[in-house]
Amino acid sequence: MTDVQTRCAASRNLLLASLPPDDYAVLRPMLEIVALQPQGVLHNPGEASKYVYFPRSGFMSVAVALRDGSMVEVAPIGREGLAGIPATGPALTAMTNALIVVHGEDDCAYRMRIEDFRHEMDKCGAFADVVNHYGEAFLGVVMQNTCCNAAHSVEQRMAKWLLMAQDRLETPRFRITQEFLATLLGATRQTVTGVASALHKNQLIDYTRGQLEILDRRGLEAASCECYQVSLQLLQRVATSHYTAPAR
Ligand SMILES: [Zn+2]
Numbered sequence: 589m590t591d592v593q594t595r596c597a598a599s600r601n602l603l604l605a606s607l608p609p610d611d612y613a614v615l616r617p618m619l620e621i622v623a624l625q626p627q628g629v630l631h632n633p634g635e636a637s638k639y640v641y642f643p644r645s646g647f648m649s650v651a652v653a654l655r656d657g658s659m660v661e662v663a664p665i666g667r668e669g670l671a672g673i674p675a676t677g678p679a680l681t682a683m684t685n686a687l688i689v690v691h692g693e694d695d696c697a698y699r700m701r702i703e704d705f706r707h708e709m710d711k712c713g714a715f716a717d718v719v720n721h722y723g724e725a726f727l728g729v730v731m732q733n734t735c736c737n738a739a740h741s742v743e744q745r746m747a748k749w750l751l752m753a754q755d756r757l758e759t760p761r762f763r764i765t766q767e768f769l770a771t772l773l774g775a776t777r778q779t780v781t782g783v784a785s786a787l788h789k790n791q792l793i794d795y796t797r798g799q800l801e802i803l804d805r806r807g808l809e810a811a812s813c814e815c816y817q818v819s820l821q822l823l824q825r826v827a828t829s830h831y832t833a834p835a836r
Contacts, residue, residue, distance in 0.1 A: 603668070615715060622641075640673075641697045641698070643665060645758075646695035648671055649664055649772055650664075732819050739813075751805070751809060792808050
């Protein structure tokens with residue numbers, strides 16, 4: 589085994605984990621383990637897609653870039669999902685950016701060639717059912733985020749984002765710069781600095797030199813909008829027995 593394969597041995601993608609063993613055995617030879625690079629880009633809009641990614645750890649964002657160079661997150665992806673769904677249509681090109689937002693030292697994903705993915709989807713078996721079910725939930729998360737970006741405050745959205753990050757990273761401590769967080773939230777660096785200070789003052793988070801720690805998860809849930817719970821419930825329907833928020 590390579591170093592990446594060894595480090596990834598203990599992690600898993602929840603969509604793949606929900607498959608019947610026989611179906612997973614058919615897929616396994618088509619899945620290649622790859623390391624996730626910090627703030628890497630899996631694909632850009634308009635690019636021909638070669639792979640679909642099933643994260644086993646880490647936190648990715650699907651983001652839309654605007655003409656002025658700014659970028660806003662439209663949905664998060666972690667081990668509960670897959671990256672590349674928009675690229676599986678007839679055009680076979682990506683419609684959005686897929687970014688690796690936060691990662692630990694051992695984060696990795698399974699990747700599958702797009703040709704293999706389409707072939708397995710055409711079988712209309714358990715794999716297609718799981719992917720289609722996830723696609724429906726993912727669309728729901730995107731729609732919820734659209735509403736959230738228009739209707740809820742930066743403080744609520746930042747609290748939601750931090751909760752989602754903790755769920756996927758399975759740790760309350762991770763590194764994220766304020767510049768990058770501002771980019772994802774579609775806010776200015778100054779706004780994010782102010783919100784982070786308020787959350788710190790209320791003892792919900794600690795945030796020093798890019799190292800963030802969630803101190804009070806229950807308090808952060810209270811500071812978030814309803815979109816966190818709505819999105820969580822949408823995704824839990826796909827892998828009910830596997831994807832749960834960490835205990836408070
Ligand atoms: Zn919201």
